Amino acid sequence: MRSIGVWLVGARGSVATTAVVGAAAVGSGTLPARGCVTEAPDFPGDLPHLGDLVFGGHDIVETPLRKRAEQLSEAGVVPRALPALLAREIDAAEAEIRPGYVPGGETQQAAAERLAADITGFRDRHGLARVVVVNVSSTEAPAEVPFDRLADLEAALAAGRDVLPGSSLYAYAAFRAGCGYVEFTPSPGPTPPALDELARREGVPYAGRDGKTGETLVKSALAPMFGGRALRVHSWSGINLLGGGDGATLADPAARASKTVSKERAVTGILGGDVDGQTHIDYVPDLGEWKTAWDHVTFEGFLGVRMTMQFTWQGCDSALAAPLVLDLARLVARAHEAGRRGVLPELGYFFKDPLGTDEHDLSAQYARLRAFAAGLTAEPRR
Amino acid sequence: MRSIGVWLVGARGSVATTAVVGAAAVGSGTLPARGCVTEAPDFPGDLPHLGDLVFGGHDIVETPLRKRAEQLSEAGVVPRALPALLAREIDAAEAEIRPGYVPGGETQQAAAERLAADITGFRDRHGLARVVVVNVSSTEAPAEVPFDRLADLEAALAAGRDVLPGSSLYAYAAFRAGCGYVEFTPSPGPTPPALDELARREGVPYAGRDGKTGETLVKSALAPMFGGRALRVHSWSGINLLGGGDGATLADPAARASKTVSKERAVTGILGGDVDGQTHIDYVPDLGEWKTAWDHVTFEGFLGVRMTMQFTWQGCDSALAAPLVLDLARLVARAHEAGRRGVLPELGYFFKDPLGTDEHDLSAQYARLRAFAAGLTAEPRR
Amino acid sequence: MRSIGVWLVGARGSVATTAVVGAAAVGSGTLPARGCVTEAPDFPGDLPHLGDLVFGGHDIVETPLRKRAEQLSEAGVVPRALPALLAREIDAAEAEIRPGYVPGGETQQAAAERLAADITGFRDRHGLARVVVVNVSSTEAPAEVPFDRLADLEAALAAGRDVLPGSSLYAYAAFRAGCGYVEFTPSPGPTPPALDELARREGVPYAGRDGKTGETLVKSALAPMFGGRALRVHSWSGINLLGGGDGATLADPAARASKTVSKERAVTGILGGDVDGQTHIDYVPDLGEWKTAWDHVTFEGFLGVRMTMQFTWQGCDSALAAPLVLDLARLVARAHEAGRRGVLPELGYFFKDPLGTDEHDLSAQYARLRAFAAGLTAEPRR
Amino acid sequence: MRSIGVWLVGARGSVATTAVVGAAAVGSGTLPARGCVTEAPDFPGDLPHLGDLVFGGHDIVETPLRKRAEQLSEAGVVPRALPALLAREIDAAEAEIRPGYVPGGETQQAAAERLAADITGFRDRHGLARVVVVNVSSTEAPAEVPFDRLADLEAALAAGRDVLPGSSLYAYAAFRAGCGYVEFTPSPGPTPPALDELARREGVPYAGRDGKTGETLVKSALAPMFGGRALRVHSWSGINLLGGGDGATLADPAARASKTVSKERAVTGILGGDVDGQTHIDYVPDLGEWKTAWDHVTFEGFLGVRMTMQFTWQGCDSALAAPLVLDLARLVARAHEAGRRGVLPELGYFFKDPLGTDEHDLSAQYARLRAFAAGLTAEPRR
Ligand SMILES: NC(=O)c1ccc[n+]([C@@H]2O[C@H](COP(=O)([O-])OP(=O)(O)OC[C@H]3O[C@@H](n4cnc5c(N)ncnc54)[C@H](O)[C@@H]3O)[C@@H](O)[C@H]2O)c1
């Protein structure tokens, strides 16, 4: 089996760096595969081996990956010894990072070609069976794409107009390069209908969006409990305190808006629409790579009795997200191989705002994922 | 369809009183069926109507049910207006409460006959299709029953020996009276093999044990989340603060031992055996009918990163338990009608320590319950 | 000793109604004086007896006080039996409620005269020694008063201009009527310098602002702990979930702004200025008269080690506020009697944003309050 | 000013090691003095400089101090660079650690002489002005000392009998060596009256007991808030989860008993005696050097309304304790110098179970400490 490429948009970010270091650490047997869904002993299917992944990507900053790995080690995300121990693998990824897209520097048409060429060059250089592009760059503000049909979109691009949000430009380039795509952020990415049309035309699969790693994960595990027990949830309020680069980005209200919408979908998606309560996201620099979420639920039981539940989740976001990035890249690569094209609703388990499905119940999502993974095994490789 | 009888052991307790008042309130349409699993709009099957349940039971205290209903109203469990509004239904149940079993007053052989006669008398008086006995009396200490075979047990009883824990004596009497049985407490009840033999001989079904209404409910919803995400749970610690009669009983370390064992099964049952942490139960009189549980979980993710989750559950135990008692009585009655005998593992969804199954995952339990309820519909009535 | 009048602005609100019912319940010996600072066994001083308070006030709605008392009883704030038991006292207050000030209906000059006449009429009718006006009406948006000198303010009013926020108009009227004033809300009230000038000219004392009853109370108890232990607090984040009329008012961002500012002063006031973190206020109707606050603190200890503390406060705001209103009215009356004029910094213990002082440390505030109360005893009565 | 010696019983433990490393790091200006009460900018008095402390001690294990420092660095208590950077200071302390007392190996009389000689040898070798012995060894079980009078105790020892708990033997040896003593654990240490007699005879001061670093610290900050506000606390329940060596020791119920008693004193000491609720201590190895405490308080306000407060404290015990050990050693040395003998109630601020005083209110304790420190400045040095 030839190797699989993982092309990370935001390749110098915390999630990307943790994924690169972690794939090396786990792939070489240095550390167990904690947090990797598809590596659990009883998980079905036969995915590409973690040690066979090859990494590259785009970013718009130049901080060396070694330095980012060191920083993550200082922050307690990456064990101390790893950055030195895995210097070779880190440098290999470093060598494959190319300048990302910054609005204004070039037309989007030119950028798309450049980005796609970066990816196909990577694929060719390493003789990869296929490459999956995973967007783990900074969250964008919500945006509208004014073209529903691919033809109209391409006409506009050809006319030199800048019409796509950055994440969608990356998805466009990925599809044009014949690659599957994962939208791990809440940004628009592949969601415009014109891009779905492109993915199907090019015969590539995609999945998204917004990795489900903390508060929303817990929500989607707990909400069905209230539902099954016929307990009426009246309010579900939440606050997320986070530091790190992601926290700094989300300090901007526009970026935060994308995230908040993703986060609020789970509960109403599971329990129905009239649940009160807001979700806040605060930047608390002192928390570094850690996130604390507190949720408060009020619900009504027999004879109208009011009760409450609270939870506090204290997670290391990059350590939760990185293994999912590895799971997703391998699942999408395998689906691509099996001939799947367009959106993959079966991967909803991984996302706050699952594309192609309205299922938010974590157990139902997990069952569907397992069936999908088991089914892929049976599929011929193309 | 003829009416169903619900015979409550511990008929003057908080759970029993709430069940009696609540069945009347919901059955008459006064209040919605919040907290009733089988009454959720999309729940499959056709169970006896709540308003068609007839109540009676055993207890060893004489506090009038009206007074207990008033107390529960003072405590905020039962809406103020209900005790007066439903006085007729409360008095109807009052009229069917008989003295329970107190060790030493009579031989267990004599007691079993007396208790069984109370139940059959109730069935005959009201022309009931069948009666389900539900144990909601005070939790007993753990106990061993020294007879595995029914013949040996019955020989010992016939010899005038007292060999059964109280709950098991009630189960024995229920089976002898041809009734299904629900062990809603952590007491031994129907678990001795000799009693299982009796239930199968008499053609009656039973289910148990220890209603899952709070901390353990949440555990069984959350633990699979950690499992699916391949997050290694290292410790799960918990403390339960509760008042009320149940709290007073559990202030006794022997009774508490039964409960603690039930509570600790869920996590290891789902995630495997080596999870550290204890579960405490404290009596805090000031909490009245309310319970507060705090749980603290430590888990390990990618690259060995340690994270934690905490939750606080603030529930009204009787309001959570009573609708389940009504669900269970109706499901067991329907299963009895459909010819089921012996243990009903399909009802594990309701219990901390589900009899006849090792499944603790709440979603899996819920799926199995729904399939069971749907299947019963197809069964002929006997 | 002649009786004291308490004139409540917002007389039909939750705090006001609880104060009226509670003064009657405690004053008559029906209930103990829980929550009354000045009634604690060892509290120094000799204040007017709770049973000797006479109530009246302004409001802009007409819901009968009996009905508000019933609602508070339904909500669990007021014991069931009290509204009927204390109907006479409730009706007595009802008879003394007058229409409040609504911008636009009359000039502020006219309104001030009308409001002052309402208060002096009340004082005369009941032969009261003195009246204290307490503002417990809905929180206003922050506002600027464009006159520092009383002469300029009075000139503007005389010219028929509307220049005062509502709360300040009430304070103006109170001072003109020769009454002490308590600003229990975060509204501007007596804070414009022109009003301080008036209070001193009229020889009346005042205190404020924003009753400290929940999250901020805890903050001011906890922050000195970090300070004394030389633990460096990096962030203090908080969220307040509340229902009730106050919650509905604070759902308006402008009103919320006043509150948030008051709330954030305590920590930086005690620990110094560079503490990160925001304070959120969310309206959650389901919580009724209850409030839940969650705070999260990150701090640094020896060798730079980072640690955290969280707390959850679940309080009934009106039950916390009403006894303080009674404490304040009596303390201000006694201070007035003892000849105090202008701001009373010694009452900072009661407030989130204490006027006339920068002391936020709860223990220091309490010590100052006790010394003040003890000192008043020695003062002659005028 | 000559240097001060700090003689640590349990010199290879987490607290001791952190104190040695930390004194070097802070004393040399490498790190700020976070967590050191007496180093806060506005703290009064003139104590020996942290860099002038000389360390030695007793322990019964032989793990090198360098290794313990490395372990604490791995656990996130000590910054990575410090163990290497401060190797010289660590080795200096290492060179002064002597074998501790293990029951049975020698008579207590012989042991006391040996231990005292270790201490005086240390003092002489380094030409120290004075030495303070601080017990930071593993918590013992509660124990009775059957002699109230020193003469009887010394007669028993002289007769070759083993009559003292280990901690009291260390206190005995310290006093005999003319040293002040700090009981930082909940063990009996200097509390037997015979030892108080000895301390006064020898002219040495002592303080204790059980360093207040977490849950109890918060309790003593919060309880006065309820008291001042006349809120009646009905229950205060708590659970402490801890790993580390201290956690392993406290897994033993006998040792835990000492700790639980210390912990429960604060609330009743402040609020009076009838507060329900227990305090649990659980060993959770996964927590390493960290401790999580959860407390739950129920209280009653105006009109009998019930409310609750919860807090979660997540602290690094050694990082909280070590700076207090340094504070205490310097304060006791200074008090010794100033001629104080016997118990020092003014140091109650530092302890869960303050000797010589019943004051548990944190603010009151802090005020007393400051007055004490300020007063010492005025005292002549002897
Ligand atoms: N960590 C999680 O648990 C989690 C969960 C769901 C979603 N996400 C999303 O994943 C993304 C990455 O998170 P992170 O913590 O690694 O953030 P980060 O700030 O550490 O990294 C983001 C990286 O993206 C780069 N970048 C910004 N704009 C770019 C562009 N136009 N092209 C290419 N690169 C660009 C930045 O330079 C940076 O290196 C965020 O959008 C976050 O919301 C993370």
Ligand SMILES: NC(=O)c1ccc[n+]([C@@H]2O[C@H](COP(=O)([O-])OP(=O)(O)OC[C@H]3O[C@@H](n4cnc5c(N)ncnc54)[C@H](O)[C@@H]3O)[C@@H](O)[C@H]2O)c1
């Ligand atoms: N409420 C819940 O959420 C929940 C959940 C699981 C299990 N349970 C169990 O349900 C049971 C009832 O709880 P509750 O809150 O109603 O308690 P309760 O104390 O209010 O009621 C128990 C009743 O049982 C009666 N009783 C005691 N010994 C008896 C005997 N030998 N025969 C007949 N009656 C006897 C008592 O007199 C009392 O009326 C407890 O065992 C409890 O552990 C409750």
Ligand SMILES: NC(=O)c1ccc[n+]([C@@H]2O[C@H](COP(=O)([O-])OP(=O)(O)OC[C@H]3O[C@@H](n4cnc5c(N)ncnc54)[C@H](O)[C@@H]3O)[C@@H](O)[C@H]2O)c1
């Ligand atoms: N409850 C607490 O713990 C607490 C603490 C601090 C401050 N406060 C403040 O106390 C105030 C009262 O709180 P509440 O819970 O009773 O609110 P509420 O909404 O129940 O009552 C407010 C009352 O003020 C009346 N009102 C509105 N505008 C008025 C006007 N112009 N003139 C006269 N009356 C007017 C309303 O009609 C209503 O009856 C709020 O401002 C709140 O922020 C309360």
Ligand SMILES: NC(=O)c1ccc[n+]([C@@H]2O[C@H](COP(=O)([O-])OP(=O)(O)OC[C@H]3O[C@@H](n4cnc5c(N)ncnc54)[C@H](O)[C@@H]3O)[C@@H](O)[C@H]2O)c1
């Ligand atoms: N860390 C805190 O916040 C805190 C607060 C209050 C009290 N304490 C107490 O301080 C003590 C030390 O805590 P730690 O975390 O360092 O524990 P630890 O287990 O890391 O260290 C205890 C040390 O004492 C040694 N020891 C045991 N028996 C001895 C003996 N007879 N003579 C000499 N040494 C002996 C052990 O070998 C070990 O090195 C404990 O008793 C703890 O309860 C700690």
Ligand code: NA
């Ligand atoms: Na979707």
Ligand code: NA
């Ligand atoms: Na101020």
